[in-house]
Amino acid sequence: MSMMITGANGQLGNLIIANLLAKIPATQIIAGVRNLGMSSTLEALKDQGGEVRYMDYDIPETCQKAFTGVNKLLLISSSHTDDTVRLTQHTSVINAARKAGVEHILYTSFAFPQTGLKIPVSVHRLTEQVIFDSDMKYTILRNGLYIDFVDVLGLNEAIQSGVLTTRPGNWRFNAVTRSDLAQAIANVLAGEGYEQQIYELAASKTWTFADLAEVLTAFAGKTIIHSEDVSVQHWIYPFLSSIDTVSTSKDLEQLMGHPVTSLKDSIAPFLK
Numbered sequence: 001m002s003m004m005i006t007g008a009n010g011q012l013g014n015l016i017i018a019n020l021l022a023k024i025p026a027t028q029i030i031a032g033v034r035n036l037g038m039s040s041t042l043e044a045l046k047d048q049g050g051e052v053r054y055m056d057y058d059i060p061e062t063c064q065k066a067f068t069g070v071n072k073l074l075l076i077s078s079s080h081t082d083d084t085v086r087l088t089q090h091t092s093v094i095n096a097a098r099k100a101g102v103e104h105i106l107y108t109s110f111a112f113p114q115t116g117l118k119i120p121v122s123v124h125r126l127t128e129q130v131i132f133d134s135d136m137k138y139t140i141l142r143n144g145l146y147i148d149f150v151d152v153l154g155l156n157e158a159i160q161s162g163v164l165t166t167r168p169g170n171w172r173f174n175a176v177t178r179s180d181l182a183q184a185i186a187n188v189l190a191g192e193g194y195e196q197q198i199y200e201l202a203a204s205k206t207w208t209f210a211d212l213a214e215v216l217t218a219f220a221g222k223t224i225i226h227s228e229d230v231s232v233q234h235w236i237y238p239f240l241s242s243i244d245t246v247s248t249s250k251d252l253e254q255l256m257g258h259p260v261t262s263l264k265d266s267i268a269p270f271l272k
């Protein structure tokens with residue numbers, strides 16, 4: 001049995017491979033990369049007998065060649081900024097997988113597309129449909145919003161000033177860390193019995209900006225209050241409004257086998 005993880009040089013791909021190396025023999029793992037410059041995780045994979053293969057979503061022949069002998073393929077969604085290009089890339093990878101005889105395709109989609117507004121998630125819904133129509137076995141791993149968005153909220157400035165200022169609204173967040181997602185996805189890849197399933201990999205409880213201010217208070221050792229201001233301008237707010245940040249699921253915790261990382265631990269990497 002051999003599995004390939006695409007986007008393996010990326011942040012999520014690297015974490016998934018690091019988790020897999022602790023679970024299954026490296027000889028079963030193939031990293032699909034567009035750039036052959038390698039991270040320490042991919043070096044470790046090679047050292048332990050795993051493979052690193054070149055593949056570019058934009059060049060179908062490279063994908064079909066790279067998928068030779070691959071039973072399970074994890075397609076990590078493209079990081080291209082244009083959704084039309086992403087859909088073309090994903091479709092091309094899925095077609096190449098089918099032609100190469102891949103039995104089971106897994107795809108990192110986006111959580112709760114049915115309740116979010118269409119624009120940011122439509123590429124994921126459309127990619128899911130291409131997979132459903134492909135006749136390969138599938139597992140859809142709908143990743144929740146990465147916690148990283150907190151980095152643009154001015155957390156360090158809030159610690160200095162004592163005030164976390166956000167745009168008014170009934171904001172609640174089901175965001176998760178890449179590390180949690182990688183654990184769950186690695187468990188699915190290494191395990192059996194996840195075919196024809198769709199998982200919503202979001203947090204099981206939401207948090208608010210008031211909760212965030214409380215956590216900042218614990219870090220700062222002084223009170224950080226939360227305040228709302230209509231004049232706060234940032235592209236992140238329209239983006240957050242366009243997706244479902246509120247729905248929750250136990251899927252991620254069940255696939256990991258333990259609770260998601262706490263808000264405090266999740267935001268620690270973003271504090272100076």
Ligand SMILES: NC(=O)c1ccc[n+]([C@@H]2O[C@H](COP(=O)([O-])OP(=O)(O)OC[C@H]3O[C@@H](n4cnc5c(N)ncnc54)[C@H](OP(=O)(O)O)[C@@H]3O)[C@@H](O)[C@H]2O)c1
Pocket residue numbers: 006007008009010011012013033034035055056057058076077078079080089108110143144145146178
């Ligand atoms: N859930 C969320 O909140 C959220 C947020 C942001 C992104 N995402 C999605 O989640 C994906 C994984 O996240 P991440 O943090 O791991 O992103 P990342 O660090 O940017 O990694 C993306 C990977 O995709 C690879 N890639 C891009 N275009 C490719 C192509 N044409 N052919 C082959 N590989 C290609 C990149 O290769 P190179 O190393 O060669 O560039 C990179 O390794 C992203 O790509 C994006 O679709 C989700």
